Amino acid sequence: LAKDRGKNNYQFYTNQLHGLSSRKMELENGLRKALEQNQLILHYQPQVNLNTGEIIGVEALVRWMHPEKGIISPAEFIPLAEETGLIVPLGKWVLEKAAAQNKVWQEKGYSPIPISVNISVRQLQEDRFIDTVKQVLIDTQLPPKYLDFEITESVMQNSEKTAMILDQLKELGVTLAIDDFGTGYSSLSLLKHLPIDKIKIDKSFVDDIVHHANQGAMVKTIIDMGHNLQFNVIAEGIEDQEQVTFLLENGCLVGQGYHFSRPLSMEAMEELLSKNKKLKGILQ
Ligand code: C2E
Ligand code: MG
Ligand code: MG
Ligand code: MG
Numbered sequence: 001l002a003k004d005r006g007k008n009n010y011q012f013y014t015n016q017l018h019g020l021s022s023r024k025m026e027l028e029n030g031l032r033k034a035l036e037q038n039q040l041i042l043h044y045q046p047q048v049n050l051n052t053g054e055i056i057g058v059e060a061l062v063r064w065m066h067p068e069k070g071i072i073s074p075a076e077f078i079p080l081a082e083e084t085g086l087i088v089p090l091g092k093w094v095l096e097k098a099a100a101q102n103k104v105w106q107e108k109g110y111s112p113i114p115i116s117v118n119i120s121v122r123q124l125q126e127d128r129f130i131d132t133v134k135q136v137l138i139d140t141q142l143p144p145k146y147l148d149f150e151i152t153e154s155v156m157q158n159s160e161k162t163a164m165i166l167d168q169l170k171e172l173g174v175t176l177a178i179d180d181f182g183t184g185y186s187s188l189s190l191l192k193h194l195p196i197d198k199i200k201i202d203k204s205f206v207d208d209i210v211h212h213a214n215q216g217a218m219v220k221t222i223i224d225m226g227h228n229l230q231f232n233v234i235a236e237g238i239e240d241q242e243q244v245t246f247l248l249e250n251g252c253l254v255g256q257g258y259h260f261s262r263p264l265s266m267e268a269m270e271e272l273l274s275k276n277k278k279l280k281g282i283l284q
Contacts, residue, residue, distance in 0.1 A: 028084050030066070031077055035089055039065050042097055043263035046272065046279060047116070047234060047256045050248050053278035057148070059116040059256065060098035061263045062090070082120050091123040092132055099140040099147055101266065106146070110273040116148040116177065121155050130168050137172065144173030150200065151176065153184030156191075163194055170195040180236075182222055192229055199226045201252070203237025210242045220250045227251065241280075 034040055040062055047057035064072040081087040095117055102115040123129060137144055149169065155162045166176060177198035178186070182205050201222050208215040219235075226233040235247050238257030247255060260279040264272070272279075 024080060027077065027080055028086065031064070031081060031086055031090070034064050034066070035086070035093065039067070040090070040093060041065055041266075042094065042101065043265060044101075044115075044269040045256055045263040046261045046269070047254060048260050048279050050244050050253050050255050053260070053280055055113060055272060055277065055279065056254065057114045057116060058102075058269065059118075059150070059263075060094060060101075061118070062094050078120070082122050085122070087120045087122050088126050091120060094118075095132065096136050096139070099136050099142045102146055103140045103142040105270065105273055106142075108270075108274070111276065112143075112146055113273075114146045114148045114175065116150050118150045118179065121151070121157075124151060124155060124165055125158065125161060129165065130172075133169065133172060133174070145175065148175045148177055148198070150179040152179050153181070153186045156184075156186060156194075159187075159190055166195050177234075181226075182218075188225075196231060198232040198234060200256075201233065201235045203257075206235050206237050206243055206247075206257070207239075209246050216246065219247075219252075223247075223250050223252045 042060045043063055044058045044060060046055045047059060048054060049056050062074050062078075064074075064077055066072050078087070081090050098115050098117045102113075106112050136142075137147070155166075169176060175197040176195060177200055178191070178196055179200050180202040181199040183202045199222070201219060205215060205219050205222065209219050210216070223233050232254065233252050235243075235252050235255040236257065238244060238247070238255045238259045240259055243257075244255065244259065247253075261272070271277075
């Protein structure tokens with residue numbers, strides 16, 4: 001059909017504009033199909049109280065179950081989704097799925113915890129984003145305080161528009177976190193004025209906290225700064241008990257990382273929640 005050909009030509013043309021290589025185009029078409037054919041799934045990584053091991057939150061992390069290639073990591077396809085705009089429908093799917101899942105867990109009677117969803121800048125700045133979030137809250141009936149959005153420091157680049165969107169989100173009652181904190185460009189004065197609830201210290205800082213004095217000093221500084229600005233502070237990428245001890249000694253009480261749990265399938269996460277499981281806290 002001429003109409004279809006027109007559409008394909010258009011797609012090809014826009015891909016050329018984006019400078020996408022043919023491998024990328026293949027991946028893009030695959031990703032489009034993945035969305036239509038339910039090849040995306042969410043995994044869930046617990047966020048824990050470092051003192052008690054109690055699960056106090058969970059982060060939703062998307063995976064692509066490719067029919068031939070197996071599981072593809074978001075590190076591979078999220079950048080492409082951002083580049084092509086596919087992040088908008090993809091991110092919407094993630095948001096709907098995560099909120100609905102959290103509601104299901106609450107209805108099963110597990111202790112209510114917030115679910116964190118990663119939001120790309122492009123998604124955040126898309127015109128309908130606020131309406132999408134409102135609709136998800138209505139559809140799922142998840143109380144907004146159990147929905148947390150993780151954004152990166154790159155949102156600071158378009159500060160005025162971003163500030164407005166973040167204010168609108170806060171009015172809905174959801175919470176906001178800065179992900180990968182310390183790796184991007186954050187203006188401290190801007191940070192203070194944005195309605196942020198939480199910062200997540202990036203794994204790269206946590207990696208060497210025990211063995212490199214400089215890294216330790218850096219993390220301590222981030223923790224203190226975060227608390228001084230009234231943010232909750234959470235450490236990402238914790239892989240051993242020494243890191244837990246360091247973080248606790250320096251006032252960071254919440255963390256996430258392989259030391260406690262890798263991202264889990266829905267079933268495995270549900271198993272932990274149903275048993276009210278504590279994850280290797282320092283007291284154990
Ligand atoms: P992120 O949001 O900073 O998520 C943390 C990443 O670190 C996850 O990788 C997680 O599996 C991994 N991780 C957690 N603890 C440890 C640890 O102790 N050691 C190590 N080595 N890694 C750890 P994942 O799931 O591959 O996700 C990578 C990134 O992809 C995420 O980084 C996030 O930026 C992005 N992403 C994932 N899902 C989504 C999504 O639904 N939407 C958007 N926009 N981005 C997403
Ligand atoms: Mg994240
Ligand atoms: Mg992160
Ligand atoms: Mg990251």
